[in-house]
Amino acid sequence: MSAGDLSAAPLELAERYLEIERPEEALAALARATPDEDPERYHLLRAEAHLLAERPEAARDAAALGLAVEPESIPLLLVRSCCHERLGELAAAEESLLGALRQLPDEPALLCRYGRLVARGGQLDKARRLLAEARRVDPDSREAARLAMLLDYLAGDDRAAAEGGRRLLADDPEDSHGVAMLGLTLLERGDHGAAREVVVPAAALDPERLGGLAREARIRTHPLLWPLWPLQRFGSVPVWFGAVGLILVTGRLASPRVSSILALTYLAWCVYSWVVPPLLRRWVVRRGR
Amino acid sequence: MSDRVRALLDALALSPASVPLRLMVIELLLAEGRGDEAAAQLDEIGGGGEPNRGEPNAAEALQGAKLAMQAGRLERALELLEAAKRQGAVEGVAELERSANAALAERGVRRLRVVRTGEGSGPPPAPVGERPTVTFADVGGLEDVKKTIHRRIVMPFRRPELYAAYGRRAGGGVLLFGPPGCGKTLLARATAGECGVPFLNVRMEEILDPYFGQSERNLHAAFESARAQAPCVLFLDELDAIAFSRRKHRGAAGRPLVDQLLQELDAIGADNRDLLVLGATNALWDVDDALLRPGRFDRLVFVPPPDVAARREILGILLRGKPQAGLDLAALAAETPLMSGADLRSLAERAIDRVIEEALEGGAEPPLSQAHLRSALAETRPSTLEWLQRARSYVEFANQAGLYEEVAAFLKSKDVKAAKRWNPPPRA
Numbered sequence: 265m266s267a268g269d270l271s272a273a274p275l276e277l278a279e280r281y282l283e284i285e286r287p288e289e290a291l292a293a294l295a296r297a298t299p300d301e302d303p304e305r306y307h308l309l310r311a312e313a314h315l316l317a318e319r320p321e322a323a324r325d326a327a328a329l330g331l332a333v334e335p336e337s338i339p340l341l342l343v344r345s346c347c348h349e350r351l352g353e354l355a356a357a358e359e360s361l362l363g364a365l366r367q368l369p370d371e372p373a374l375l376c377r378y379g380r381l382v383a384r385g386g387q388l389d390k391a392r393r394l395l396a397e398a399r400r401v402d403p404d405s406r407e408a409a410r411l412a413m414l415l416d417y418l419a420g421d422d423r424a425a426a427e428g429g430r431r432l433l434a435d436d437p438e439d440s441h442g443v444a445m446l447g448l449t450l451l452e453r454g455d456h457g458a459a460r461e462v463v464v465p466a467a468a469l470d471p472e473r474l475g476g477l478a479r480e481a482r483i484r485t486h487p488l489l490w491p492l493w494p495l496q497r498f499g500s501v502p503v504w505f506g507a508v509g510l511i512l513v514t515g516r517l518a519s520p521r522v523s524s525i526l527a528l529t530y531l532a533w534c535v536y537s538w539v540v541p542p543l544l545r546r547w548v549v550r551r552g553r
Numbered sequence: 554m555s556d557r558v559r560a561l562l563d564a565l566a567l568s569p570a571s572v573p574l575r576l577m578v579i580e581l582l583l584a585e586g587r588g589d590e591a592a593a594q595l596d597e598i599g600g601g602g603e604p605n606r607g608e609p610n611a612a613e614a615l616q617g618a619k620l621a622m623q624a625g626r627l628e629r630a631l632e633l634l635e636a637a638k639r640q641g642a643v644e645g646v647a648e649l650e651r652s653a654n655a656a657l658a659e660r661g662v663r664r665l666r667v668v669r670t671g672e673g674s675g676p677p678p679a680p681v682g683e684r685p686t687v688t689f690a691d692v693g694g695l696e697d698v699k700k701t702i703h704r705r706i707v708m709p710f711r712r713p714e715l716y717a718a719y720g721r722r723a724g725g726g727v728l729l730f731g732p733p734g735c736g737k738t739l740l741a742r743a744t745a746g747e748c749g750v751p752f753l754n755v756r757m758e759e760i761l762d763p764y765f766g767q768s769e770r771n772l773h774a775a776f777e778s779a780r781a782q783a784p785c786v787l788f789l790d791e792l793d794a795i796a797f798s799r800r801k802h803r804g805a806a807g808r809p810l811v812d813q814l815l816q817e818l819d820a821i822g823a824d825n826r827d828l829l830v831l832g833a834t835n836a837l838w839d840v841d842d843a844l845l846r847p848g849r850f851d852r853l854v855f856v857p858p859p860d861v862a863a864r865r866e867i868l869g870i871l872l873r874g875k876p877q878a879g880l881d882l883a884a885l886a887a888e889t890p891l892m893s894g895a896d897l898r899s900l901a902e903r904a905i906d907r908v909i910e911e912a913l914e915g916g917a918e919p920p921l922s923q924a925h926l927r928s929a930l931a932e933t934r935p936s937t938l939e940w941l942q943r944a945r946s947y948v949e950f951a952n953q954a955g956l957y958e959e960v961a962a963f964l965k966s967k968d969v970k971a972a973k974r975w976n977p978p979p980r981a
Contacts, residue, residue, distance in 0.1 A: 277762070285797070285801070289794075467946075467950040467951070468951045469951070471838075471950040474950075475946035
């Protein structure tokens with residue numbers, strides 16, 4: 265065997281290329297192989313390579329070819345489900361995933377994956393049942409912890425979601441998924457400083473996935489936005505009611521002059537809230553750091 | 554002559570094919586200062602199939618070469634080194650070969666090189682260095698990069714005494730990074746040409762192997778070959794594939810390859826003197842962090858897309874000899890910010906395709922005009938944009954160690970600003 269001899273052990277070579285995220289080279293190695301020897305592995309590698317190269321349609325077709333030969337192959341069913349999900353074909357994704365689950369009904373990772381899929385389709389109760397089942401099988405499953413955090417977030421329970429995210433990161437501080445979910449939850453809660461502390465250091469390790477969130481955290485913690493904190497914390501409608509109420513009460517109980525000053529101040533604050541954030545956002549993005 | 558030597562010589566008379574016995578005799582003779590007799594015994598090792606002369610295995614040939622060096626038989630030492638190489642010896646060969654060459658150079662003998670020759674199993678033939686004829690004069694633009702490389706890499710080879718006076722020496726690791734198609738490989742080749750040393754190009758396909766442990770052996774063989782040919786430039790193209798970040802690795806099989814590369818760069822059990830290891834990568838962020846520490850690839854050189862002068866020069870080279878009329882390449886260069894050399898080639902080819910289409914339709918042979926080029930420009934986007942977009946995230950969030958300072962400076966350059974303002978001309 266000599267290096268670069270793609271005709272020898274092409275499937276193993278393709279696996280090596282996929283490990284280092286080189287899908288095109290993996291496909292080139294597979295082009296020198298035939299599916300006859302190990303059809304499941306051959307089609308699986310082709311599907312994974314296409315998926316890695318952001319070609320879900322081609323990956324789905326490759327997986328389908330493999331499933332035509334090995335209809336019960338769990339890895340192929342999972343790859344096809346992933347392809348369908350990426351293409352937004354949720355029903356087909358569910359069907360493929362159920363094909364795998366029928367064979368491994370007690371596998372927590374599969375249960376959680378199914379839970380994420382149905383949660384994406386809005387079926388939170390069903391997702392919770394799947395989560396409970398996964399936790400029954402493996403109470404320490406990280407997949408289950410991730411799903412629980414996602415469901416808390418989708419249900420609007422930011423406090424529980426943030427708590428779950430902190431537990432995930434306590435086990436693995438470099439878990440990009442955990443960082444992203446926790447950062448997003450903290451930003452939603454208006455806890456911008458905490459979000460920045462979590463996301464910006466993590467973005468140094470994975471800027472491509474976490475860069476956008478880290479940039480958002482930086483913008484929201486910028487000193488120019490401090491005056492807008494009530495807006496970010498409570499939302500525009502409660503703040504509007506509060507301001508108008510205060511102006512009216514001041515007009516009744518104090519003097520119209522004070523009330524007018526308050527009204528003008530509120531108006532200036534509103535203009536500030538319209539003008540400054542977009543300008544700041546553009547500036548931060550352009551400046552780049 | 555001592556009794557021990559006499560006894561061994563008697564034994565040797567009975568077993569003349571025993572190489573270990575003969576080596577023992579030579580060693581004792583040298584210890585007793587009987588160089589001529591030792592040299593005569595050295596000649597008896599390996600007789601090319603002659604009866605009564607044992608063929609040494611790899612270790613014996615290497616040992617014989619060492620003793621030949623001690624005896625001052627340099628040519629014989631190199632013959633035995635060749636034999637050791639043929640038998641698959643790798644470790645220690647480069648060092649011995651260097652010593653033999655140095656001694657031969659003192660005698661005014663032309664330098665000899667030991668290169669692996671074909672063999673049955675085991676590592677594949679290691680790359681043999683070529684002497685590139687390309688120099689910096691053949692690389693359009695990139696003046697700042699060329700100047701940096703000249704100072705930091707070429708001059709230590711050309712004036713080693715100056716650098717030695719300050720405790721610096723030639724060689725080490727240098728990593729070229731930047732968007733694809735911007736001339737990293739050409740620059741590496743030109744660097745070897747400027748240094749006047751052999752250039753060994755090692756590509757990912759030549760290293761990666763499906764069988765367990767074989768990739769590491771291939772890499773080791775490449776380094777050993779380079780050491781045997783030192784001073785030389787060992788060029789590792791697509792370094793991110795060979796040394797993919799262990800943190801990002803999707804499996805465990807490739808990790809030993811990174812460990813092996815680290816060992817080679819650290820010269821564990823070997824000597825990397827006068828060996829310049831040049832790496833090139835499009836994705837610096839995918840290269841294992843350990844490789845960027847001092848003593849390994851500690852000099853990073855950013856190779857940006859060509860600037861306007863370089864683009865003008867590249868376009869001139871691409872369109873040289875083609876029928877043309879009224880071309881304003883300076884204007885075209887100004888309209889192609891961030892385009893790589895590969896993009897400019899694509900632009901030129903598209904424009905020429907249009908001319909050929911016109912020739913086929915009209916019968917005449919129209920010259921290439923500015924309109925053809927501008928029409929092709931409407932369909933050509935700089936391929937470096939995606940790279941720069943990714944790099945921006947790394948500059949913003951992952952530049953704590955200052956790896957991306959040059960990229961940060963480039964992102965503030967006129968070209969990037971011009972690219973933001975630039976709109977491709979409408980199609981003709």
